[in-house]
Amino acid sequence: xxxxxxxxxxxxxxxxxxxxxxxxxxxxxxxxxxxxxxxxxxxxxxxxxxxxxxxxxxxxxxxxxxxxxxxxxxxxxxxxxxxxxxxxxxxxxxxxxxxxxxxxxxxxxxxxxxxxxxxxxxxxxxxxxxxxxxxxxxxxxxxxxxxxxxxxxxxxxxxxxxxxxxxxxxxxxxxxxxxxxxxxxxxxxxxxxxxxxxxxxxxxxxxxxxxxxxxxxxxxxxxxxxxxxxxxxxxxxxxxxxxxxxxxxxxxxxxxxxxxxxxxxxxxxxxxxxxxxxxxxxxxxxxxxxxxxxxxxxxxxxxxxxxxxxxxxxxxxxxxxxxxxxxxxxxxxxxxxxxxxxxxxxxxxxxxxxxxxxxxxxxxxxxxxxxxxxxxxxxxxxxxxxxxxxxxxxxxxxxxxxxxxxxxxxxxxxxxxxxxxxxxxxxxxxxxxxxxxxxx
Amino acid sequence: xxxxxxxxxxxxxxxxxxxxxxxxxxxxxxxxxxxxxxxxxxxxxxxxxxxxxxxxxxxxxxxxxxxxxxxxxxxxxxxxxxxxxxxxxxxxxxxxxxxxxxxxxxxxxxxxxxxxxxxxxxxxxxxxxxxxxxxxxxxxxxxxxxxxxxxxxxxxxxxxxxxxxxxxxxxxxxxxxxxxxxxxxxxxxxxxxxxxxxxxxxxxxxxxxxxxxxxxxxxxxxxxxxxxxxxxxxxxxxxxxxxxxxxxxxxxxxxxxxxxxxxxxxxxxxxxxxxxxxxxxxxxxxxxxxxxxxxxxxxxxxxxxxxxxxxxxxxxxxxxxxxxxxxxxxxxxxxxxxxxxxxxxxxxxxxxxxxxxxxxxxxxxxxxxxxxxxxxxxxxxxxxxxxxxxx
Numbered sequence: 050x051x052x053x054x055x056x057x058x059x060x061x062x063x064x065x066x067x068x069x070x071x072x073x074x075x076x077x078x079x080x081x082x083x084x085x086x087x088x089x090x091x092x093x094x095x096x097x098x099x100x101x102x103x104x105x106x107x108x109x110x111x112x113x114x115x116x117x118x119x120x121x122x123x124x125x126x127x128x129x130x131x132x133x134x135x136x137x138x139x140x141x142x143x144x145x146x147x148x149x150x151x152x153x154x155x156x157x158x159x160x161x162x163x164x165x166x167x168x169x170x171x172x173x174x175x176x177x178x179x180x181x182x183x184x185x186x187x188x189x190x191x192x193x194x195x196x197x198x199x200x201x202x203x204x205x206x207x208x209x210x211x212x213x214x215x216x217x218x219x220x221x222x223x224x225x226x227x228x229x230x231x232x233x234x235x236x237x238x239x240x241x242x243x244x245x246x247x248x249x250x251x252x253x254x255x256x257x258x259x260x261x262x263x264x265x266x267x268x269x270x271x272x273x274x275x276x277x278x279x280x281x282x283x284x285x286x287x288x289x290x291x292x293x294x295x296x297x298x299x300x301x302x303x304x305x306x307x308x309x310x311x312x313x314x315x316x317x318x319x320x321x322x323x324x325x326x327x328x329x330x331x332x333x334x335x336x337x338x339x340x341x342x343x344x345x346x347x348x349x350x351x352x353x354x355x356x357x358x359x360x361x362x363x364x365x366x367x368x369x370x371x372x373x374x375x376x377x378x379x380x381x382x383x384x385x386x387x388x389x390x391x392x393x394x395x396x397x398x399x400x401x402x403x404x405x406x407x408x409x410x411x412x413x414x415x416x417x418x419x420x421x422x423x424x425x426x427x428x429x430x431x432x433x434x435x436x437x438x439x440x441x442x443x444x445x446x447x448x449x450x451x452x453x454x455x456x457x458x459x460x461x462x463x464x465x466x467x468x469x470x471x472x473x474x475x476x477x478x479x480x481x482x483x484x485x486x487x488x489x
Numbered sequence: 490x491x492x493x494x495x496x497x498x499x500x501x502x503x504x505x506x507x508x509x510x511x512x513x514x515x516x517x518x519x520x521x522x523x524x525x526x527x528x529x530x531x532x533x534x535x536x537x538x539x540x541x542x543x544x545x546x547x548x549x550x551x552x553x554x555x556x557x558x559x560x561x562x563x564x565x566x567x568x569x570x571x572x573x574x575x576x577x578x579x580x581x582x583x584x585x586x587x588x589x590x591x592x593x594x595x596x597x598x599x600x601x602x603x604x605x606x607x608x609x610x611x612x613x614x615x616x617x618x619x620x621x622x623x624x625x626x627x628x629x630x631x632x633x634x635x636x637x638x639x640x641x642x643x644x645x646x647x648x649x650x651x652x653x654x655x656x657x658x659x660x661x662x663x664x665x666x667x668x669x670x671x672x673x674x675x676x677x678x679x680x681x682x683x684x685x686x687x688x689x690x691x692x693x694x695x696x697x698x699x700x701x702x703x704x705x706x707x708x709x710x711x712x713x714x715x716x717x718x719x720x721x722x723x724x725x726x727x728x729x730x731x732x733x734x735x736x737x738x739x740x741x742x743x744x745x746x747x748x749x750x751x752x753x754x755x756x757x758x759x760x761x762x763x764x765x766x767x768x769x770x771x772x773x774x775x776x777x778x779x780x781x782x783x784x785x786x787x788x789x790x791x792x793x794x795x796x797x798x799x800x801x802x803x804x805x806x807x808x809x810x811x812x813x814x815x816x817x818x819x820x821x822x823x824x825x826x827x828x829x830x831x832x833x834x835x836x837x838x839x840x841x842x843x844x845x846x847x848x849x850x851x852x853x854x855x856x857x858x859x860x861x862x863x864x865x866x867x868x869x870x871x872x873x874x875x876x877x878x879x880x
Contacts, residue, residue, distance in 0.1 A: 150725030153718045162516035175625040179720050244625045270616050272723055
């Protein structure tokens with residue numbers, strides 16, 4: 050049984066006073082030597098406890114339920130190789146079923162009862178939006194939200210919150226730029242989740258694709274009581290519009306339903322998908338299970354889907370893939386080695402980077418300052434945007450196509466910004482390889 | 490006399506809760522507020538089902554109405570919190586009145602179906618008018634602690650106080666209502682509506698009233714839940730919530746206000762307790778399914794060991810068994826049997842036989858037919874006594 054550790058107001062006030070004093074003296078630079086101390090809530094001489102909310106069951110669980118175990122596997126690897134300045138990372142992730150009301154309670158438990166040092170990689174746009182005000186009010190670092198909503202980049206109102214993956218506006222622009230170049234004059238339709246995720250994506254697409262080319266916009270409701278029926282109706286509308294290219298900003302389950310509805314309606318447009326819904330293993334598995342088929346059914350249905358990716362491709366002999374494959378085989382061999390596992394380990398790597406930068410005895414503010422000072426790109430294919438005025442994560446991605454169940458690159462990494470006028474350009478700097486130790 | 494007794498118990502409980510809440514850490518205070526808010530909704534539902542004999546599988550919908558009314562009133566009109574809670578209760582009560590009009594004409598599975606529809610359909614409203622209700626993301630708002638408590642007073646403690654005080658007020662009001670003529674009439678209606686009508690009771694009006702009271706309670710519960718979480722989302726008021734409320738009513742003890750408290754506690758505290766238990770024993774990866782399995786086990790054990798709910802079990806253990814505990818379970822069970830049969834078979838002769846059989850078994854029917862409604866409820870009590878020995 051987990052007994053709540055009670056932290057009176059007095060030590061907190063003292064801590065706040067001391068840290069303000071230190072800041073005022075202009076010597077807030079994290080110390081790099083000295084004994085390990087309990088320097089902040091969640092940090093003891095031996096451990097750093099962090100928390101998260103994840104959809105381990107429910108509509109968003111397929112695929113996404115692998116992310117936190119994968120992050121944890123990377124933390125285990127770090128712990129087994131000396132930890133962070135000798136401290137072991139304890140990762141406590143609670144199941145919110147992708148339901149904001151459960152997220153609200155989960156995060157209060159993590160912050161108020163478990164006294165975690167930081168919230169790490171809380172998954173989902175609607176879910177995390179429900180807790181971001183609370184996390185910021187409690188001044189808890191909120192690192193690397195697992196969502197590409199552009200809303201995490203609000204350093205003045207939410208100074209503790211940072212995005213990580215490329216945001217949906219940037220992603221929409223990169224996809225839109227490709228579509229505009231390769232499907233000029235074709236009829237285009239959008240299929241998207243009716244919330245910040247889909248709306249941001251459509252916004253980015255709209256910056257690149259002329260409105261006159263768009264023949265239909267069909268939003269779906271992720272909480273629909275009968276998702277299959279809802280997607281069926283929307284797909285019929287897409288077909289009726291005469292669309293030749295369908296661009297989807299959808300979670301994997303809805304992506305699979307879209308693909309099955311297309312099949313039953315004999316509707317075969319070119320399918321372009323956001324990275325969110327295009328992990329080949331997850332998608333193929335969902336298609337098999339929804340259609341109660343096996344063998345190559347799912348894999349054949351996803352052949353040729355055009356997408357983008359912001360992490361190195363699985364199946365390549367990239368140094369990052371080698372590192373993460375090694376950790377996967379050692380710590381979580383039962384999970385499939387897919388895009389979700391890759392995601393979980395990559396974001397965990399970024400978090401360990403930030404922890405090292407925050408110093409030997411970090412306060413919560415040290416961690417925030419560390420990210421504000423910028424991070425090197427790690428497993429991301431494009432540089433991070435982090436600064437004290439920009440809390441967006443990755444700035445770019447590369448276009449790809451699903452071929453025989455594998456994400457296959459269609460060209461170099463493209464980078465862009467969030468604005469309507471900012472161009473999509475090719476990133477010329479090469480991604481640094483993974484460190485041989487596997488630790489930042 | 491009873492008013493004084495109920496008030497005394499409530500004040501005592503209030504003092505204990507106030508003393509307790511200041512000792513708790515802020516997450517426990519938050520949970521206490523959640524429990525209190527849930528207890529209010531469960532209490533309203535237990536009155537509807539256990540006392541007035543009507544079923545609702547969609548009570549989460551009234552919590553939805555109360556919650557969204559609260560969020561909208563705080564955000565747009567910035568009314569004082571107490572006024573907001575009362576207004577939310579009124580809005581939910583009014584929608585309960587509309588539902589009640591339908592309920593007055595429906596029975597058993599038909600009523601269940603109608604209320605179920607409400608719970609399924611209502612959250613869609615949030616998606617239909619996205620600019621007002623905020624779709625999936627719902628509505629965020631803030632409340633602050635009142636000035637007289639001082640600037641350093643914790644918000645969670647204030648929320649716990651507010652919810653506990655509201656819960657106690659609602660419980661006292663309900664307890665008195667159940668002891669009053671209205672409560673007695675509801676019991677008569679529950680045990681045999683034909684007999685109650687013969688005794689001169691306005692059955693339709695009583696049903697509507699029960700729905701209003703119950704929906705208003707759910708509205709207060711939803712409102713306080715919103716004030717505790719500081720947001721409302723459609724995901725907070727799913728069909729699953731409605732079913733959980735029903736489960737809490739049965740677990741606690743059908744028709745028992747004390748049982749509603751048990752039900753609220755189980756609903757809020759058992760799932761996170763089991764999750765923590767699982768993760769502290771190293772089942773982090775499997776902890777997603779542990780609360781579901783554990784919750785199922787709690788259900789099975791309670792139903793097997795305490796067929797009259799936890800409160801019924803507590804009374805039996807303490808030797809306090811009171812006849813009314815067993816009454817509603819049996820009366821409603823019989824009513825459902827009858828309703829299913831007549832719905833499924835439609836054979837007039839068979840129904841007549843069933844009705845005759847049920848009538849013979851039902852002392853209440855005979856009592857009420859004699860023309861005295863109080864005799865009816867007392868007969869129901871006697872009915873309970875005779876059946877208490879063989880649950």
